[in-house]
Amino acid sequence: MPRAEREQQMLDAAVQTFGQRGYRAASMDEIAELAGVSKPLVYLYLNSKEDLFTACIRREAAALVAAVRGAVEPEGAAGPGMPADRQLWAGLTAFFAHTAEHPDGWAVLHQQARTHGEPFAAEVAEMRAELAAFVTGLIGEAARAAHQDPAFGDRDVSGLAQALVGAAESLAQWANETPGVSAHEAAATLMNFAWTGLAGLMDGHRWSPTR
Amino acid sequence: MPRAEREQQMLDAAVQTFGQRGYRAASMDEIAELAGVSKPLVYLYLNSKEDLFTACIRREAAALVAAVRGAVEPEGAAGPGMPADRQLWAGLTAFFAHTAEHPDGWAVLHQQARTHGEPFAAEVAEMRAELAAFVTGLIGEAARAAHQDPAFGDRDVSGLAQALVGAAESLAQWANETPGVSAHEAAATLMNFAWTGLAGLMDGHRWSPTR
Amino acid sequence: MPRAEREQQMLDAAVQTFGQRGYRAASMDEIAELAGVSKPLVYLYLNSKEDLFTACIRREAAALVAAVRGAVEPEGAAGPGMPADRQLWAGLTAFFAHTAEHPDGWAVLHQQARTHGEPFAAEVAEMRAELAAFVTGLIGEAARAAHQDPAFGDRDVSGLAQALVGAAESLAQWANETPGVSAHEAAATLMNFAWTGLAGLMDGHRWSPTR
Amino acid sequence: MPRAEREQQMLDAAVQTFGQRGYRAASMDEIAELAGVSKPLVYLYLNSKEDLFTACIRREAAALVAAVRGAVEPEGAAGPGMPADRQLWAGLTAFFAHTAEHPDGWAVLHQQARTHGEPFAAEVAEMRAELAAFVTGLIGEAARAAHQDPAFGDRDVSGLAQALVGAAESLAQWANETPGVSAHEAAATLMNFAWTGLAGLMDGHRWSPTR
DNA sequence: TATGAATGAGTTTTCATTCAT
């Protein structure tokens, strides 16, 4: 069996094990057995537990980002030409669909990687930044399209993106746990929650504690 | 030294260690040393690592909920009389202030407890449900105050609450990590993001993919 | 509460715990709790786990020996005047009755003390020797009463006594475990098994492999 | 070194350690060192202290039973044709010889296994039952060969077998501890003690307390 | 007389990792 294929088998097993047990509780023994190979082979191909986990994070992050990107920019099509809200909608739908289809991968990214300190948190922070940048771009684009509000700075946008990504993550978890909640529904909930608010913001509606 | 005091010392040390290292990576040896006692004493007072972690979760959850509640319902005052948005604002400000002041406790609740399976996830889910119910109540109250939209069901509200809590959690993390972001600012960002959107929703503004 | 009484309480608790859990598995914590006193008091009165166990062995051994002796030599009565078989019968009945009434004490003597090496094995060996000597005496008396067989030496008698005591111990265990077997029945079984054989031996019936 | 051989080394070391120290007092560290391997290897091959002890019991029990059986039923030979007393004699001789040659194994079976509760006691009870059944068979056979006494029921036979096995165990201990006592002598002592008595019983000689 | 508070030393068990083949 070619090396590349064996490696994918191992990563599959690792993602499943890490996702379900957690980084520390997952043992290399279990992963090797699930992958159907001997432990030394895992080390030969992937060096160490840390490297293996990192490889899992990278693969899953890339897959998730690709799924979102692919939905927003359909190859050769009018993707970029779509209005910002439709692009956001497409991205969110893809996001929720992907996380629902790959729960172990999502658990690795969302729960395990962020929980186990530095080598890993950075890895997933990068992906998160990528998604946040994408959202930021859309919001910025929309803001530009509307009559730009000069009091609306970069940090505001950044905070809003954080909020949106956090809301999306929370809803992904909720959708995975609550039976009968589809990716479609989750995306719609979030669009309703976020887009009308954002649109209002851009129209100058601002909430302030003093009034 | 009396038992109750020693126990608090141990919990302090445990929260710090669990928050920084994670549940599995934290060793009882380290916790005991940080608390300035011997390991057997930790076991004598708190039984097991699992029980110790549970005790941490409970204490931190109770403290966080108390902080939020205390801000929303100032003793003897006009608390309940305040409009919903002011109540939400007060609660969020307290939430962000508390998480900023107790980063390890927040890490225990937000990252560690949810990552390590059943005895613990349930514990924190209870707290989350409590906060979500509080938010749901406010949204519902506001919706009732506005002209009720009959197409706006329980599940919608539940989804919105999930989104809001997730956004808050994400912003708490962001505020903790980004220097110079105050609790005030995080709360304002979230109010802007959420409240204008919610208000719009209740006025019948709905986003839909088909248009 | 006077010291002597407290000590008996502790020994009661210790015998029960040692008998049921074994010497190593029994913890001083458990014994102290069962006795209703604090651990330091146990140490104050009985010094150490080893001393406590030794005290248990001594007390139980003395009680067992006293029960047997008391049955064989009824105070002031015709005890010594009884024929050897009646004396043996009386002793065995008392032995089985006592072990049935004090299963934990018997477990301490028969199972635990012999299993845990030198300080203790010697203690119980002494008691066993005392009982064996008693039996040996009876057999010897009977042999003398019969026409002495000069080929019947001390070692033979000693071996027979060992066999008899072993048989008694085994039957005690059997009687304790098998419902419905009374001390009476166990004693009768052993008398049948042993006495007819011994009587035959003394009449010169000898078994030999060559014929 | 192949696994099977290493396992035997470990069992050898374990039997010796358990036999001399007792189950609880024996530490896995000591066993591993005596076996000349590292502790993890002991766990890899034998799972746990409990499993290791069980494996010891099984191996020693099987060896003892095989030794006795092998002596009573010499392959292809007139074994079954021998009279009951000769068969018993052969079995006892083999029993005493085996226990004398494997004192640690015998200690494991006779002292340790019975003292440490349920997973183990059952294991050794099975072996004991096997030996008792063997003895019971011989006695029954002999009884049938003689003029059957109808008042001689199953429970009587069972009690006699218990007594005989107990006597044998006690003599084995005695022979192991007393210098100069051979297996031959121990077997002869027991045959004298038991067989003449049993023979007498079958001839209707019965001992009764009332006369 | 009696105890709440405290610990040093040791237990079983697990795991990431590496040779020799």
Add this chain to the structure above:
DNA sequence: GATGAATGAAAACTCATTCAT
């Protein structure tokens, strides 16, 4: 390319024992 054999290091947990009061 692949594995059976093996281990150093560390984890959670327990226990007999002692002070200070």
